[in-house]
Amino acid sequence: MSVAERQMDANHTPQSDILLELTGVKKYFPITGGVLRRTIGAVKAVDDISFTLRKGETLGLVGESGCGKSTTGRVIMKILDPTAGTIRFDGRDITKLSGRALREMRQDFQMVFQDPYSSLNPRMSVGALVAEPLIVNKKGTREQIRDEVERLLQVVGLSPEARLRFPHEFSGGQRQRIAIARALALKPKLIVADEAVSALDVSIQAQILNLLADLRKEFGLSYVFISHNLAVVKHVSDRVGVMYLGRMVELADKAKLYSQPLHPYTQALLSAAPEPKRNVTRDRIVLAGDVPSPANPPSGCAFHTRCPKVMDVCKSQRPELTAYGDGQLVACHLYA
Amino acid sequence: MSTPLLEVRNLKTHFISRTSRVRAVDGVDFSVERGKVLGIVGESGSGKSMTSLSIMRLVPGPQGQIVDGEILLDGKNLLKLTEREMTNIRGNQIGMIFQEPMTALNPVLKIGEQIGEVLTRHRGMNKAEAKKHAVELLKNVGFPRAEQIVNEYPHQLSGGMRQRAMIAMAMACQPTLLIADEPTTALDVTIQAQVLDLMRELKNRTGTAIILITHDLGVIAEMADDMVVMYGGQVVESGSADSVFEEPLHPYTRALLESIPVIDEERERLTAIPGTVPSAANFPEGCRFADRCSLVESSCREKMPELRELRKGHSVRCTLAV
Ligand SMILES: Nc1ncnc2c1ncn2[C@@H]1O[C@H](COP(=O)(O)OP(=O)(O)OP(=O)(O)O)[C@@H](O)[C@H]1O
Ligand SMILES: Nc1ncnc2c1ncn2[C@@H]1O[C@H](COP(=O)(O)OP(=O)(O)O)[C@@H](O)[C@H]1O
Ligand code: SF4
Ligand code: SF4
Ligand SMILES: [Mg+2]
Ligand SMILES: [Mg+2]
Numbered sequence: 001m002s003v004a005e006r007q008m009d010a011n012h013t014p015q016s017d018i019l020l021e022l023t024g025v026k027k028y029f030p031i032t033g034g035v036l037r038r039t040i041g042a043v044k045a046v047d048d049i050s051f052t053l054r055k056g057e058t059l060g061l062v063g064e065s066g067c068g069k070s071t072t073g074r075v076i077m078k079i080l081d082p083t084a085g086t087i088r089f090d091g092r093d094i095t096k097l098s099g100r101a102l103r104e105m106r107q108d109f110q111m112v113f114q115d116p117y118s119s120l121n122p123r124m125s126v127g128a129l130v131a132e133p134l135i136v137n138k139k140g141t142r143e144q145i146r147d148e149v150e151r152l153l154q155v156v157g158l159s160p161e162a163r164l165r166f167p168h169e170f171s172g173g174q175r176q177r178i179a180i181a182r183a184l185a186l187k188p189k190l191i192v193a194d195e196a197v198s199a200l201d202v203s204i205q206a207q208i209l210n211l212l213a214d215l216r217k218e219f220g221l222s223y224v225f226i227s228h229n230l231a232v233v234k235h236v237s238d239r240v241g242v243m244y245l246g247r248m249v250e251l252a253d254k255a256k257l258y259s260q261p262l263h264p265y266t267q268a269l270l271s272a273a274p275e276p277k278r279n280v281t282r283d284r285i286v287l288a289g290d291v292p293s294p295a296n297p298p299s300g301c302a303f304h305t306r307c308p309k310v311m312d313v314c315k316s317q318r319p320e321l322t323a324y325g326d327g328q329l330v331a332c333h334l335y336a
Numbered sequence: 337m338s339t340p341l342l343e344v345r346n347l348k349t350h351f352i353s354r355t356s357r358v359r360a361v362d363g364v365d366f367s368v369e370r371g372k373v374l375g376i377v378g379e380s381g382s383g384k385s386m387t388s389l390s391i392m393r394l395v396p397g398p399q400g401q402i403v404d405g406e407i408l409l410d411g412k413n414l415l416k417l418t419e420r421e422m423t424n425i426r427g428n429q430i431g432m433i434f435q436e437p438m439t440a441l442n443p444v445l446k447i448g449e450q451i452g453e454v455l456t457r458h459r460g461m462n463k464a465e466a467k468k469h470a471v472e473l474l475k476n477v478g479f480p481r482a483e484q485i486v487n488e489y490p491h492q493l494s495g496g497m498r499q500r501a502m503i504a505m506a507m508a509c510q511p512t513l514l515i516a517d518e519p520t521t522a523l524d525v526t527i528q529a530q531v532l533d534l535m536r537e538l539k540n541r542t543g544t545a546i547i548l549i550t551h552d553l554g555v556i557a558e559m560a561d562d563m564v565v566m567y568g569g570q571v572v573e574s575g576s577a578d579s580v581f582e583e584p585l586h587p588y589t590r591a592l593l594e595s596i597p598v599i600d601e602e603r604e605r606l607t608a609i610p611g612t613v614p615s616a617a618n619f620p621e622g623c624r625f626a627d628r629c630s631l632v633e634s635s636c637r638e639k640m641p642e643l644r645e646l647r648k649g650h651s652v653r654c655t656l657a658v
Contacts, residue, residue: 064524064525064526064527065495065524171612171613173612174612201379201380201551201613202379202551202553202592202595202596203379203591203592203595203608203609203613203628204608204609204612205595205596206595206596206606206607206608206609207608207609207610209597209606210605210606210608213605228524228525230525230599231596231597231598231599232597234597234599235597235603235606258599268526269525269526270599271529272525272526272528272529273525273554273599274528274532274552274554274555274557274558275554275557275558275598275599275600276553276554276556276557276581276593276596276598277557277581277598277600278557278577278578278581278582279578280600284529284533286526286529286530286533287526287529287530288530290494290496290497290527291494291524
């Protein structure tokens with residue numbers, strides 16, 4: 001995608017309003033084989049992705065299992081180094097950042113995971129868990145840190161006494177609140193939430209979604225919100241990106257994306273999502289077959305093996321993500 | 337009106353140990369009509385899986401015990417059958433599919449062998465016939481390369497393919513009732529759509545009734561003729577899916593419907609249900625939803641509300657519902 005289009009993507013946002021910018025990011029995982037464990041191929045988990053995130057904005061990432069959502073999140077967090085491309089955060093190129101500079105930068109972005117059970121050390125008290133990032137980064141005296149922990153627990157809707165208890169004494173939703181309190185401790189600017197409500201029961205999911213919305217308002221947070229649930233993503237996001245086999249196939253304001261999806265894959269996804277309503281007659285597009293392996297993605301448009309509108313050109317030429325109409329970005333030859 | 341295919345009456349399945357009694361299923365009533373889909377919806381721990389395992393008489397013992405109730409299949413009480421008679425019912429009349437197909441598929445047997453085994457055992461086919469028929473069944477569940485798939489092992493298939501293979505296996509003995517416990521929960525939406533389509537198509541073609549268990553109200557809205565809402569080991573609302581979606585009578589059902597984001601609507605703020613599901617080892621007296629209910633009155637905590645039929649065929653377990 002050209003720089004011009006990237007700007008269009010962020011609706012002519014001046015550079016200073018952009019918090020995060022990914023340009024041509026790839027993440028390949030080597031596949032080794034044979035007795036010599038030589039590299040014989042690569043899983044193209046993320047294959048050339050570009051997008052921007054404005055300050056205070058929530059960008060949703062949707063797509064099916066294995067399409068590269070979590071890998072994208074982990075590359076943003078610098079948990080994984082990208083194979084190619086650049087990541088800019090708050091005006092700074094952080095692609096090559098390491099060591100102390102990275103540790104300092106890291107305070108500004110935090111991640112919340114799907115599984116509140118495994119992301120919290122079971123042997124640490126809740127207070128110790130929330131205090132840990134503050135202690136590691138020397139954010140005050142013991143008393144100050146204790147007060148701050150109590151405040152953070154209240155912010156996420158837990159009682160200050162919770163700090164004395166251990167994660168296993170809490171329900172899934174409460175554990176997710178603990179994880180969020182911990183993520184908030186260093187006053188980050190960006191939170192990458194990877195399936196943060198997917199493991200929760202619906203009645204609890206709503207509590208956490210409301211909490212995330214409140215925190216956003218209160219602290220001006222930006223989110224990259226990763227989920228396979230289209231309705232949840234629509235609820236929380238300003239803009240939504242749809243991924244398929246490591247690529248961004250469509251990226252637009254949520255109102256446009258959901259009312260007027262352009263990419264055949266987005267159309268199929270939306271038509272397949274069951275809605276809790278009776279007698280909605282929808283023309284369901286049932287895709288044949290499974291998602292191909294990212295170790296061996298189809299040539300041309302990676303969706304061509306399942307696309308109901310496939311044309312000859314799709315099999316050989318990879319469609320670029322380009323602006324269509326008033327700024328909706330789509331990677332499909334139908335709109336070339 | 338003919339008798340229902342399956343009637344569950346006052347079913348209680350508890351896990352009993354020296355120190356505790358977990359009331360996993362605690363007085364459940366519902367029925368399944370012939371050729372219809374009954375959807376059972378509820379949050380995790382509400383007793384959905386234990387209800388279905390009770391019907392199959394596969395409750396994990398020795399702690400898990402069916403302590404009360406009747407399960408009538410075609411008028412015959414399954415709880416009175418010998419283990420041998422029950423094995424026969426499981427193979428021939430009731431089929432079951434699970435959330436995680438790998439728990440039901442044998443990893444060291446080829447797909448064709450597993451389906452073939454069901455056919456030789458329950459339908460008296462010889463090996464060659466069984467293999468041929470297995471290919472047929474796999475084609476019916478939408479495998480384009482069925483001839484090859486019979487020779488593959490479960491781990492060689494994707495999640496959606498395994499789920500379809502398990503459906504083929506469950507359908508092999510032409511059951512009159514298929515119990516599907518979260519059959520699409522682990523699947524992607526486009527694959528879920530394939531599997532739901534398949535189940536609907538099989539039902540229409542064979543007349544098999546289905547109990548579809550899920551925590552997803554969207555799946556229920558799409559598939560169910562009748563539905564049951566479970567909370568704390570009990571049925572809190574039941575009726576035709578049309579009537580429950582049209583007029584949910586239980587405060588919990590209403591709250592659930594308001595708490596989920598919906599693609600078709602813009603919801604400024606979700607109506608969250610405060611608190612958490614009560615523990616099955618320690619239910620409160622009276623209404624089990626009382627601690628989370630916005631309409632709660634003191635009378636709700638005094639006595640367990642009865643499941644009352646408030647509209648024709650539409651029942652609710654709430655003292656205040658009118
Ligand atoms: N460390 C790794 N080594 C090798 N392959 C990996 C690694 N991490 C991820 N992958 C592969 O990269 C692809 C993308 O994975 P990723 O976890 O990003 O998917 P996802 O979109 O988050 O899926 P899900 O919805 O299942 O969480 C998958 O094919 C996955 O198997
Ligand atoms: N083996 C077991 N021992 C003790 N309690 C159990 C066992 N299996 C399930 N339970 C309890 O029974 C209740 C209902 O479980 P289940 O039917 O699996 O719920 P669902 O399928 O609705 O999520 C839960 O409280 C659960 O903890
Ligand atoms: S480029 Fe071709 S195959 Fe790909 S989505 Fe568009 S029409 Fe379908
Ligand atoms: S009985 Fe009372 S507490 Fe229970 S659901 Fe009805 S109104 Fe709420
Ligand atoms: Mg993931
Ligand atoms: Mg279950």
